[in-house]
Amino acid sequence: MKKLIVFAAMLLLVDLTYGGGLLTNTNQSAQYIRMMSRSASRDIDAVYFNPAGLSFMQDGWHFAVYNQTIFQDKNVTSGFPLLNNPDYVGKVSVPAFPTAFAVYKNENWAFSFGFGPNGGGGSADFDRGLPSFEIPISKIVPGLSGLTQISPAMDVNGYNADLSFSGSSVFWGFQLGATYEINEAISVYGGVRYMPSKNVYEGSIRDIQLQVGETWYPAPTWLSQTAGVISGYATQASAGATSMLGAASSMQPIIDGGGGSYTLAQLQGAGYISAQQQAQLEGGLKLMGFTQEQINAMPASTVQGSYKAAGNQLTTTAATLNGTAGKLNATAPQLEDKEVKTEQTGAGFTPIIGVNINLSEDLNIGIKYEHTTYMKLTNNTEVDELGLFPDGAKSKSDVPAILSVGVGYKGLDWLEAQLSYTGYFNKGVSWGGNTRDMAIWKSSDPSKIRVREIEKMGYELGLGLQFNLTENFAVSVGGLVGDMGVADSYQSDFSYSNPSTTVGAGIMWKVGERLTLDAGFSDTFYKDQTVTYTGDPDLGGNFSYKDTYGKTTIDFAIGLSYSIF
Numbered sequence: 001m002k003k004l005i006v007f008a009a010m011l012l013l014v015d016l017t018y019g020g021g022l023l024t025n026t027n028q029s030a031q032y033i034r035m036m037s038r039s040a041s042r043d044i045d046a047v048y049f050n051p052a053g054l055s056f057m058q059d060g061w062h063f064a065v066y067n068q069t070i071f072q073d074k075n076v077t078s079g080f081p082l083l084n085n086p087d088y089v090g091k092v093s094v095p096a097f098p099t100a101f102a103v104y105k106n107e108n109w110a111f112s113f114g115f116g117p118n119g120g121g122g123s124a125d126f127d128r129g130l131p132s133f134e135i136p137i138s139k140i141v142p143g144l145s146g147l148t149q150i151s152p153a154m155d156v157n158g159y160n161a162d163l164s165f166s167g168s169s170v171f172w173g174f175q176l177g178a179t180y181e182i183n184e185a186i187s188v189y190g191g192v193r194y195m196p197s198k199n200v201y202e203g204s205i206r207d208i209q210l211q212v213g214e215t216w217y218p219a220p221t222w223l224s225q226t227a228g229v230i231s232g233y234a235t236q237a238s239a240g241a242t243s244m245l246g247a248a249s250s251m252q253p254i255i256d257g258g259g260g261s262y263t264l265a266q267l268q269g270a271g272y273i274s275a276q277q278q279a280q281l282e283g284g285l286k287l288m289g290f291t292q293e294q295i296n297a298m299p300a301s302t303v304q305g306s307y308k309a310a311g312n313q314l315t316t317t318a319a320t321l322n323g324t325a326g327k328l329n330a331t332a333p334q335l336e337d338k339e340v341k342t343e344q345t346g347a348g349f350t351p352i353i354g355v356n357i358n359l360s361e362d363l364n365i366g367i368k369y370e371h372t373t374y375m376k377l378t379n380n381t382e383v384d385e386l387g388l389f390p391d392g393a394k395s396k397s398d399v400p401a402i403l404s405v406g407v408g409y410k411g412l413d414w415l416e417a418q419l420s421y422t423g424y425f426n427k428g429v430s431w432g433g434n435t436r437d438m439a440i441w442k443s444s445d446p447s448k449i450r451v452r453e454i455e456k457m458g459y460e461l462g463l464g465l466q467f468n469l470t471e472n473f474a475v476s477v478g479g480l481v482g483d484m485g486v487a488d489s490y491q492s493d494f495s496y497s498n499p500s501t502t503v504g505a506g507i508m509w510k511v512g513e514r515l516t517l518d519a520g521f522s523d524t525f526y527k528d529q530t531v532t533y534t535g536d537p538d539l540g541g542n543f544s545y546k547d548t549y550g551k552t553t554i555d556f557a558i559g560l561s562y563s564i565f
Helices: 028-035 051-056 132-139 145-149 218-249 253-256 262-268 273-289 292-296 300-335 435-441
Strands: 058-079 085-105 107-125 156-181 186-212 216-219 338-358 362-370 376-384 392-397 400-412 415-424 459-469 473-483 498-508 516-527 529-536 539-565
Touching: 028 058, 028 459, 028 473, 028 498, 028 516, 028 539, 051 085, 051 107, 051 156, 051 186, 051 338, 051 362, 058 132, 107 186, 132 156, 132 186, 132 435, 156 338, 186 218, 216 218, 218 253, 218 273, 218 300, 253 300, 262 273, 273 292, 273 300, 292 300, 435 529
Parallel strands: none
Antiparallel strands: 058 085, 058 539, 085 107, 107 156, 156 186, 186 216, 186 338, 338 362, 338 376, 362 400, 376 392, 400 415, 415 459, 459 473, 473 498, 498 516, 516 539, 529 539
16 A cells, blocks of 8 residues: 655645735735726835835825735535545635835935735635545555455445644735936836745644444554454464475375375275375365365375465465555554644845836836745744654745736826736746645656646736725726636646636725725635546556636725825
8 A cells, every 4th residue: 555645745835825926915905905906006005016106106204004804715626536525625814914015205216115925924724634635545445445355344445534734824025125216207116025934834634544344443453453363364374375285295105106096085995094184185175165076086196286286375375465464564554643733934035126107197107027036945843744844954935026017097087097917927936846746646656746837927917997086085996817827737736826807896085184094805706727637556547537626715905004294
């Protein structure tokens, strides 16, 4: 039976990103949530979305704080036929998703600071684990089906296990930069973001049970006890083999003396064997399945050959039974309770540049480029009963480069509009191996573990409209479509990416001359992704099944901005 690998490559593969790229959160303000497009912003949230546009703010100090509450369901339906239940749901909750911005503007210069979770920021709980956890366990039942050939009482027909997994991840961003207005048309920005990062993973496999007949047993205990029973059968078979081969050996002098063509009755009548020996030999032949009529006609050479064949077969049976007992004994510890508890920490720097082009008082273009963030995370492992997270080991977790371009229009007193494009250079970093492949193939054929690939550049395209109902109050709506361009080899139950459509709406209320309230709500609709897995080391190369991956996400945001002129 293959070794169970159920937490393989858990490192950084649980997707805890909410808005934006594969590792990047772009939902960094309440204005974004209510409009879904801010890449040409010239307000306080331009610190993140269009930092070169900060030169158009009024001289003075400007501050903003925001919080979002995010809920996400991650739904996995697996077509693997041996699972007890194909449906898995992960609950992602983010009660607090804080961001904050500060700007000091003086004539042609603006100095800015930004803070927020640029990746992750919440926790995911899978109270049933994931298919990658359970599939190796589900193979136990067919793997033990051969035991019924030893005894019908060893009919293993079901399994159960208490599986759980939880993960939390946050890549904080501390951004500092300066904006300079070259002239009325062009402003530029240069800055850097420091990203300290932390992932925490806890998982367990407990109370694996096997159903044997109508009764449930703890799997390790039952396997160990059954191994002992089978070892006893092997001992009996070995003793039988010794007896059979000894009987065959005892007839060799008769064969050598020319008595090979005589029946047992003739040999007894001639005094070559006693009546007791005849009865013993005939009794052994009957145990082999011969009838008395067949035995009466059987010459001594055939009797000897039958005993040799039976002895050799029992020898083989004993070896097979001992091998089966050994495998059961080796498997039993693998089915004992297992736990993993590890924390990963690291940090990286993101150089950021930007340009703002002011075509007119009403038309504005913002451009921002974030370089690749190179990062290594180090394991701080408390418990690792599967040996997958060596304490102190390092792993790469680079964040892809990002290019955003936005166009803003304020040509009407009652209407403002923004159109944004964000491109994610996901091909520029390594995403490691496919987690499902690792769970299935790591212990048998690692060459079949696929590298997670990106087919095309990821993108998001957003449009936001703000309707100014009064001088101090506005409502807004927005929409966003996105596709990260991943290949099927990228997808697994641990981490997957779905093309999405998001709608947002909210309000802006200028409470006073210096204080503004923004609030918004967004709902993201993901297109289910179906992935086919082909081949299995236990079920054959032609075996295939499909998994379907889905998500739902809702986001509530609120924020206050305040200016000191």
